Structure formats: C-alpha cells, structure tokens
Amino acid sequence: MSEVVLRGFGWRHAGRRAWAVRGVDLRIGHGERVLLLGPSGAGKSTVLAALAGLLPEDSGEAEGEIEIDGLDPRKARENVGILFQDPQTQLVMARSGDDVAFGCENRGVPPSDIWPAVAAVLDRVGFRYGLDRPTAALSGGEQQRLALAGALVTRPRLLLLDEPTANLDPAGGALVRDAIARADDADATEILVEHRDLPSVDRVVVLEPGGGVRADGPPAAVFAEHGDRLAAEGVWVPGRPLPQRRAIGPAGDLLVRAEAVAVRHRLAPISLAACAGEVLAVTGPNGAGKSTLALTLGGLLAPTSGRMRAFGDDRPPHRWRAAELTQRIGSVFQNPEHQFVTSRVADELALGPRTLGRDPRPVVDELLERLHLGHLAAANPYTLSGGEARRLSVATALATAPRLLVLDEPTFGQDRRTWIELVDLLAGLRAAGHGVVAVTHDEAFVTSLADRVADLPATACCASASAQRVAG
Amino acid sequence: MSLALEPVADPAAPLARRNPVAKLGAALLFTVPLIATLDPLTPTIGLAIELAVMPLFGVRYRVLTGRAWPLALAGAGILVAMVLFAADRNGELLLALGPFAITTGVLSGALGLVLRVFAVALPGIVVFATTDPTDLADALVQNVKAPARFAIGALAAVRLLPLLGAEWQALALARRARGVDAGRNPVARLRLFGSTAFALLVAALRRGGRLAVAMDARGFDSGVPRTYARRQLFTRADAALLVISALLSAAALTTTVLAGLFRPIVG
Numbered sequence: 159m160s161e162v163v164l165r166g167f168g169w170r171h172a173g174r175r176a177w178a179v180r181g182v183d184l185r186i187g188h189g190e191r192v193l194l195l196g197p198s199g200a201g202k203s204t205v206l207a208a209l210a211g212l213l214p215e216d217s218g219e220a221e222g223e224i225e226i227d228g229l230d231p232r233k234a235r236e237n238v239g240i241l242f243q244d245p246q247t248q249l250v251m252a253r254s255g256d257d258v259a260f261g262c263e264n265r266g267v268p269p270s271d272i273w274p275a276v277a278a279v280l281d282r283v284g285f286r287y288g289l290d291r292p293t294a295a296l297s298g299g300e301q302q303r304l305a306l307a308g309a310l311v312t313r314p315r316l317l318l319l320d321e322p323t324a325n326l327d328p329a330g331g332a333l334v335r336d337a338i339a340r341a342d343d344a345d346a347t348e349i350l351v352e353h354r355d356l357p358s359v360d361r362v363v364v365l366e367p368g369g370g371v372r373a374d375g376p377p378a379a380v381f382a383e384h385g386d387r388l389a390a391e392g393v394w395v396p397g398r399p400l401p402q403r404r405a406i407g408p409a410g411d412l413l414v415r416a417e418a419v420a421v422r423h424r425l426a427p428i429s430l431a432a433c434a435g436e437v438l439a440v441t442g443p444n445g446a447g448k449s450t451l452a453l454t455l456g457g458l459l460a461p462t463s464g465r466m467r468a469f470g471d472d473r474p475p476h477r478w479r480a481a482e483l484t485q486r487i488g489s490v491f492q493n494p495e496h497q498f499v500t501s502r503v504a505d506e507l508a509l510g511p512r513t514l515g516r517d518p519r520p521v522v523d524e525l526l527e528r529l530h531l532g533h534l535a536a537a538n539p540y541t542l543s544g545g546e547a548r549r550l551s552v553a554t555a556l557a558t559a560p561r562l563l564v565l566d567e568p569t570f571g572q573d574r575r576t577w578i579e580l581v582d583l584l585a586g587l588r589a590a591g592h593g594v595v596a597v598t599h600d601e602a603f604v605t606s607l608a609d610r611v612a613d614l615p616a617t618a619c620c621a622s623a624s625a626q627r628v629a630g
Numbered sequence: 631m632s633l634a635l636e637p638v639a640d641p642a643a644p645l646a647r648r649n650p651v652a653k654l655g656a657a658l659l660f661t662v663p664l665i666a667t668l669d670p671l672t673p674t675i676g677l678a679i680e681l682a683v684m685p686l687f688g689v690r691y692r693v694l695t696g697r698a699w700p701l702a703l704a705g706a707g708i709l710v711a712m713v714l715f716a717a718d719r720n721g722e723l724l725l726a727l728g729p730f731a732i733t734t735g736v737l738s739g740a741l742g743l744v745l746r747v748f749a750v751a752l753p754g755i756v757v758f759a760t761t762d763p764t765d766l767a768d769a770l771v772q773n774v775k776a777p778a779r780f781a782i783g784a785l786a787a788v789r790l791l792p793l794l795g796a797e798w799q800a801l802a803l804a805r806r807a808r809g810v811d812a813g814r815n816p817v818a819r820l821r822l823f824g825s826t827a828f829a830l831l832v833a834a835l836r837r838g839g840r841l842a843v844a845m846d847a848r849g850f851d852s853g854v855p856r857t858y859a860r861r862q863l864f865t866r867a868d869a870a871l872l873v874i875s876a877l878l879s880a881a882a883l884t885t886t887v888l889a890g891l892f893r894p895i896v897g
Contacts, residue, residue, distance in 0.1 A: 210847055240847045246793060247840040250786045250848075252764050259859035264849035272859045294792070308848060458803040480811035489807035495833070496797075496804040499825060513809045540832070558809065 160237060160316040160347045162186040162209065166222030168369070169204050169213060178204040180221065180369035191348045193356065193377070196365035197391035198543055198573055202351040205365070206318045209349065210240040226316060236265055239314035243321045245301035248308070254296070255280075255289025258307045265312050279311045280304075283337040297444065299330025303337040310341055317343075319350035324571055327444055327599045331355060353571070354394045364388065392545070392573030400602055401578060403585035405609045410434030413562045413593045414455055414475070414487070419464035424450040427464060430612050432562060437584060437594040439604045442614030448597040449492070449566050451614070455595055456489035456564040469561075481513050488555030490565040494547040498539040503531055503550060506539055510558035518557075525553040529583070545576035552583065562593040569600045581606050639760045643688025645871065646760040651769040652868035653761060656875035657753035663879040664749050667886060668893040670738055673745035675882040680752045687760050697759065701751050705744040712740035763788055769862040778856055786841055790834070797833055801826050 168180035179201025186192055194202045207213050208224055211232040226234040242248055251257040255276055262272045276289070283306050293301060302322060309317065319338065323331035335357065342348075350357065362380040364373040373380045381388075381395055389395040413432050420427040425447030432438050432455065440448050453459035454466065457475025466474040469486050478486075491497050500506050507525050508518035526532045529549040534542065539550060548568070555563060563584075569577050584594050584607060598604060604611060639646055645653070664676045684694065714730055721735030767785040770776035805811070805826060812818035845851075886892045 212843055212847055235852065236849065242840070242844055242847075244840060246790070247837050248844040249789070250782070250841075250845055252762075252785075252789060256764060256859065260845075260850075261848040263856050263859055264852055264854070266852075266854040266857050269857050269859060269861070272857070276859075294789070312849070453803060456807060458806055479813065480806045480809045483806070484809035489804075491800065491804050491807070493800070496800050496829075497808055499805060499808055499810060499829075510809050554808065 160226050160234075161188055162316065162347065162349070163225045164205075164222070165224075167205075167208070167224045168221035169201075169208055169218055170221075171218045172216075174218075177201075177221075177369065178218075179208075179365065182222075182365065182369075182371055184363060184371060184374070186347060186349065189344055189347055190361060191342075191359045192350070192361045192363055193359040194349060194351045194363050194365060195380075195388065195393055196372075197367055197388070197393060198545065200365040200367045202365060203320055206240065206320045206349065206351060209316065210238055210318055211235045212240075234316075236312065237315045238318065239309035239312065239316070240318040240320065241302070241306050241309050241322045243325045245298055245305055245325065248305040249293045249301060252292060252294070253289065254285070254287060254291040254293055254304055257293055257304060258311050261308055261312050267312070275311055276307075279307045279341075283307045283310065283341050285337075297330060297333075298326045299333035302326060302330065302334045306334070306337050306341065310343075315346055317346050317348045319348070319352070321351055321353050323355065324353045328601075329443070353573075356394065356396055389574060392575035394574050398574075400606055401581060402605075403581055403607050405436060405588060407435060407589075409436035409609065410591060410593075414466070414468040416451075416455065416461075417465040417467070419451075419454055419461040419466055421447065421450050421454060421459065422462040425454070425461075426615070428612070428614070429464075432593045432595045434561060434591050434593045435588055436609045437588055437596065437607050439608035439611045440595065440597045440614065441599070441604065441611055443616045446614035446616060448614055452489070452564050452566045452595065452597045455487075455562075457483045457487050458489060484510050484555075484558040484560060485514065486560050487562045487564060488558065488560035490551050490555050490563065490568060492566040492570060494551035495540060497551050497554060501538050502535070503537050503539055503542075504535040506550060506554050507557050510554065514558060521557050521559075525557060529553045530579075544571055545573055548572060548576060548580070552580070556587075561591070562595070563587065565594070565596045567598055567600075568596055569598065569603045577603075639690075639693070639756075640688030641760070641762075643686060643760070645683065645686040646688040648871050649769055649773060649862060649864050649868040650757075650761045650766040651773045651862075652864065652871050653757045654766070656871045657757050659872060660875040660879045661750045661753055663883055664746065666895055667883065667891075668739070668742055668895055669886055669891040670742035670745055671889060671891045672882055672886045673742065673749035675885060676749040676879070677745060677752065679878055679882065680749065680756075684756065687756050689756055689759055693759075694755070697755060698752070701748065701755075705747055708744050708747065709740050712736065712743060716740065764860075765862065768858065768860050769864075771856075772858055772862045773864045779850075782850070783842075783845075786845065787838065790837060790841065793837070794830065794834060798826070798830055801829050801833075 164182045164184040167182045168177050170177045182205065194205060196202055209226065209231050211234065224231060226238065231238065249257050250260050258276045258279060259272050262275060267275065283303050285303055285307060293304065296304065322338070323334050326334060335355070359377060362375065362377045363371060364380060364384060366372040373384045385395045389398050411434050413434055415431045417429050418427040428451065440451055442448055450459065454461050457478055460476040466476070468475045475483060475487060498506060500509060504522055504526070507522040511518040511521045526535055529552070531546065531550060531553065534546060539547065542550060552568070568580055572580065581603065588594055596603070641647070664672055684691065713732055713736055716736045716739060718739065719731050719733050719736055721733040723731055723733050724737070725732040763785055767781040770781045771778045805822065810822065812822045
C-alpha cells in the first residue's frame with residue numbers, strides 16, 4: 159500500500175516551452191483505485207511517468223512536490239509497477255517465464271524465490287500458457303497480460319496503468335481488463351489512465367489542460383457535473399450517444415470489384431465490390447486478413463489468385479503507377495506515421511498534387527482549413543498528436559482527389575472528438591460521391607456510418623467470405 | 631548465412647548442451663589459428679574436423695546445407711574473382727582463356743581462400759544454430775562477466791528485429807500509396823530506399839527508447855546486484871571443449887608445417 163501526494167506538482171520536458179503538467183494538488187490514500195481523466199495533452203501520462211520515477215532530473219524541469227510514502231518517486235521505484243500501452247516494447251525476453259523473472263533479477267530477488275513468484279503471478283493474472291511459451295507467439299492481449307504479470311511479480315504497493323488496452327483490439331482489451339480485475343489487490347494503490355472503455359473505479363480525478371485539477375470525486379458525481387464538457391473535449395465519457403450518419407441516397411457506380419481474390423497465407427478467397435457513395439466496413443477477428451484485403455483493394459499488394467478490376471481499367475490496380483493510383487484510390491494506413499515522407503505538414507499535403515503536376519496551393523489551403531490543421535502547416539508531421547496525425551494522413555490521401563478511399567482502422571486510438579470529426583468527414587465524402595472502404599474493429603463506427611459490412615471469417619485459409627447488407 | 635534466432639539443432643546433443651560461451655570460445659580457438667596460413671591444406675583439415683564433429687552438436691548435414699548455401703555462393707564468387715584477377719600466375723599452365731591464364735598456382739591460391747572462408751564460417755554457424763540467444767546472453771553475463779546492460783540490452787533488441795521486417799514492408803507500401811514510386815529509374819530507387827530506411831530508423835529508435843524506459847521501469851537500472859533466474863554453469867566439460875579445440879587446431883597447423891606447405895599470412 160502506498161500513499162501518493164502531489165503538492166503543486168509540475169513538469170516541463172527539456173526543450174519545451176509549455177508545461178506538460180502543472181499545479182496539481184492531489185492526495186491518494188492507501189489502497190485507493192483512481193482513474194486519471196482529461197483531454198489529450200492534459201498531462202496524464204506525465205503524472206504516471208513521474209510517479210514511476212521515470213523522469214530523470216536532467217530530462218526537464220520540476221516544480222512543487224511529488225511523494226510516494228514520503229519518498230521521491232525515483233527512490234521508491236522498487237515499490238511501484240507500471241504497465242504501458244504497447245506490449246511489443248515491454249517484453250524483454252524470448253520466453254514468457256523468463257520475461258516475468260526479469261523484474262525479479264533486476265531487484266536482486268534470490269534465485270530460489272524467483273520461480274515460485276513467477277508461477278504465482280502468472281496464475282494470478284490468468285496466463286494460460288507454460289513458462290516456455292515464446293513471447294512472440296502470444297496475441298497482443300496475451301502479451302499485455304504477461305507484461306502485467308511482469309509488473310506485478312515484485313509485489314508493487316503502487317500499480318500504475320497507462321492506457322493498457324489502447325493498443326489492442328476489443329478481444330485483447332477484454333483479456334487485459336479481465337487480468338487486471340483478477341489481479342486486483344486490495345493492498346495495492348492503483349492509478350490508471352484509460353482511453354475508451356473506462357473501468358470501474360472509486361474515484362475520478364480530472365486534470366485541467368492548462369494546469370491544476372478540475373474535478374475530483376466519485377465517477378457518477380464527476381460525470382454528472384463535468385460530463386458534457388469532457389465529452390466535448392474528446393474524453394470518452396461513458397453513456398454518451400454518438401452521431402448516426404447513414405447514407406442519404408443509394409450507392410452509385412461500381413469502383414472496385416474483387417473476384418475470388420486471395421493472398422497466400424494471409425487472405426482466403428473473397429469476392430466483394432466497393433461502390434461510389436457508399437461506406438463498406440470490413441470486419442472480422444484478428445488474422446482474418448482484413449488489413450491484407452485493404453492493401454489489395456488499395457492497389458498496394460498483388461493478389462496471388464483471383465481478379466481485381468477497378469475504374470474500368472484493363473490492368474489490376476497493383477500494376478498501376480503510383481501517381482495514377484493516387485488519383486483513383488487513396489489508402490490510409492493504421493499507423494499514420496508510416497505515410498509521412500516530408501518534414502512539414504503543408505509539404506505532406508502538397509506532395510500528391512505536385513507529383514501529378516497540379517498546382518498544390520488551393521488543395522493544401524482547402525485541406526488545412528477543412529481538417530483543422532491550419533495552425534500546424536509548418537509543423538513536422540512526426541510531432542503531431544494522435545488525432546492530428548490521423549487527420550493529416552486522411553488529408554494526404556484526399557489531396558489527389560481519389561474517388562475511392564480505403565482506410566485501415568481509422569478510428570483506432572482516437573479521442574471522442576477526433577472520432578466524431580472523422581465520421582462526419584467520411585459521411586461528407588460519401589455524400590459527395592466518394593466510395594469508402596474501412597477495415598475496423600470499432601463497432602460504434604460500423605453502427606454510425608457503414609452502409610454494408612463484409613465480415614471476414616476467423617480462418618485465413620479455408621472458408622470464403624461474402625459481403626452482406628446491413629439490416630435496417 | 632541467415633543468423634539463426636532459434637536453435638535448429640537437437641538441443642540434447644552432447645556438444646550442443648555445452649555452455650554457450652564455451653562453444654563460442656571453442657569456435658574462436660579453433661578458427662583463428664587457421665587464418666595464419668595461406669595454403670589449402672590447413673583449411674581442408676579444419677573443415678574435415680568440423681564436419682566430423684557436427685553430429686556431436688546435433689546438427690544434421692541436410693539442415694546445414696540448407697543454411698550454408700549463401701556461403702557456397704560467396705565461395706563460388708571468390709573462386710571466379712580469384713581466377714580472373716589473380717596477380718600471381720605461377721605454376722603449370724592448365725588452360726588459357728584469352729587474357730586469363732589459369733595455372734595450378736592460381737587454382738591453389740583461390741581454392742585455399744575459398745576453403746578458409748568455409749572453415750572459418752562453419753563453426754560460427756554451428757554455434758548460433760545450437761545456441762539459444764537467451765542462454766548466450768546469460769552465459770556472457772554469468773561466466774565472462776559481460777555487463778548485463780550490454781548483454782541483456784542486446785538480447786531485448788534482437789527480439790525487436792522481426793518487427794523491423796514488417797515495418798519495412800508497411801513503409802514501402804505506404805510510399806506507393808502516397809504516389810511515390812521509382813519506376814525503373816535507378817537514382818530514384820536509391821533515393822526512395824534512403825527515405826524508407828530513414829523512416830525505419832526513426833521508428834526503430836522510438837521503439838528502442840520505449841523499450842529502454844519499460845526495462846528501467848522494471849528495475850533494470852536499479853543498481854542492485856542482479857540475481858540470475860537461470861543458472862549457466864561453466865563445467866570441466868566446457869573447459870575440456872576449449873582445450874580440445876585448441877589442440878585440434880594446433881594439430882592441423884602442425885601437419886601443414888610438417889608437410890612443408892605452411893605459408894604464413896604475415897612475412
């Protein structure tokens with residue numbers, strides 16, 4: 159058990175003008191379970207990093223006081239465990255058991271005590287495999303469950319959870335939430351930051367982006383008083399309805415047709431069509447080949463069998479030159495940063511039109527305005543926030559005015575505000591006669607926007623999938 | 631040769647079970663003396679010994695051929711280059727192909743070099759094919775007192791390598807999606823390769839940074855003396871492996887000297 163006290167705490171990363179977090183007064187008692195909330199940029203992760211003792215003195219400027227049981231967090235490290243978002247960059251060892259043992263070795267736990275502790279903690283989080291299970295063979299949810307075991311094995315008195323389910327699909331997220339609930343220890347204090355599926359807690363603390371604490375209390379009271387404002391700021395406040403954006407008119411001409419298209423080891427044969435003025439959602443479990451299908455429809459990957467026909471062209475899309483492709487089909491990747499090739503936001507938008515020999519200026523100005531990126535025109539794309547990077551990646555695909563837009567998990571990891579903006583933007587494109595294909599795990603996105611759903615079956619090798627119309 | 635990340639040999643074989651550091655040391659002790667001479671006999675003896683002990687490491691010859699083919703390719707390349715460009719063309723003339731006089735001297739020099747490449751590379755392949763990277767890192771830390779920060783850090787980095795392959799493919803496809811392709815223009819291809827490689831580097835550095843923070847959060851930088859969950863023991867059998875490989879190497883060199891074929895690489 160740990161008591162956490164912040165008095166006027168602030169932190170500014172070296173080289174930054176703005177404070178990441180400032181003026182936070184907070185006291186969290188032994189055994190409490192607290193959810194930190196706030197719009198993106200409010201400094202939630204910075205507070206967790208500070209509590210985990212992961213902000214070295216020379217990496218920025220501190221203000222006020224932060225204490226765990228009266229100690230500087232940098233000196234209380236052995237009593238604190240932290241779980242981050244990305245399982246890939248938390249696992250150290252090749253074998254599951256070794257990975258959990260890593261924390262024990264670092265803390266100098268006697269070898270004879272290590273393996274019993276590892277076995278006990280794996281049982282506690284509900285890990286289903288043996289100690290020798292390769293960490294690379296685990297699903298994202300299982301990896302994150304293992305990372306939780308790695309954080310818990312040294313019996314921390316303070317557990318920090320920094321968006322532990324944000325990088326996972328719904329099934330993986332459920333797995334991790336289950337593990338966290340199982341491992342719940344009445345003796346440990348727990349502080350967590352979560353993104354979309356907010357867990358049940360005793361207490362919610364809302365950080366104010368400009369500094370200080372906006373609200374602090376039981377969830378029901380905080381959401382009743384501050385829910386509207388938080389939702390408007392992009393926080394996924396539970397129980398708030400999302401806009402419905404169904405097609406107004408019927409679908410238009412056929413843009414792309416896949417006939418029994420398959421990619422060896424990645425996608426089972428599938429036939430489907432994407433039309434103008436329609437949003438087609440591609441759903442299905444992990445490993446069904448959804449992203450592969452998106453790449454194939456986007457003309458980026460050659461199918462190993464079957465036929466792709468698009469835009470009345472005799473050649474399949476993957477044989478088109480890149481410049482030709484961007485005028486017809488725009489692809490938006492799951493990770494926006496993969497698509498950035500210049501060092502300024504405005505240059506990113508100008509690249510497509512310039513390659514086609516068009517004057518980029520009107521396009522750039524219009525897109526900066528439409529996607530609220532105007533104030534960032536000169537910024538480096540790699541420095542944008544998640545929501546900004548997502549908007550920019552969609553904007554770059556739109557810059558060459560393709561009639562079909564193929565998006566891979568467009569709403570993944572987005573805050574509520576960006577989510578709504580994105581749905582509105584895609585609905586607007588559909589109304590203007592564009593076709594949209596979106597690979598997604600996001601049920602709310604499908605309900606809000608999709609006119610048709612293609613649900614890929616679980617196995618990527620045998621069955622074939624077909625698209626079906628959504629009822630209603 | 632592909633750097634084996636997973637052992638492919640029978641892990642229960644008598645020599646495969648030896649301490650990873652002992653195996654690595656034995657490979658070095660055996661191969662380094664082989665480089666001291668330019669004649670073809672020494673590497674031939676060396677190769678014969680290596681192939682003879684292979685089953686003791688649990689490596690099957692068929693698996694080996696599958697793994698060593700890039701090495702064979704390199705060997706063929708050296709052979710052709712040496713035959714074409716050797717400066718020293720003494721010995722009996724075997725075949726004259728225009729300006730290229732193929733003599734016994736040229737052939738024996740080229741053959742010696744190719745055999746040396748094989749004799750030196752093979753033990754390395756065997757060591758990595760029979761050693762789990764985790765065991766190697768453990769043994770480096772425990773038996774030769776390598777800094778844990780280096781050995782375990784490198785081990786964690788190796789785990790991220792396969793991700794780079796997937797990332798590279800995504801970056802390349804994303805560039806095409808942005809309308810950037812090189813067509814047949816070699817200069818444009820090179821530039822595209824450079825920009826993709828840079829993006830990959832940025833992504834790899836970020837990922838490495840996140841991993842380092844996560845490792846420190848679990849006490850990797852705590853300064854407490856580390857304990858070892860897995861014990862790597864350096865036994866008499868491991869010491870014997872080192873001694874025997876040094877002796878075998880010396881025997882190969884002695885045979886060459888006695889046969890009067892010793893051609894020291896220096897002097």
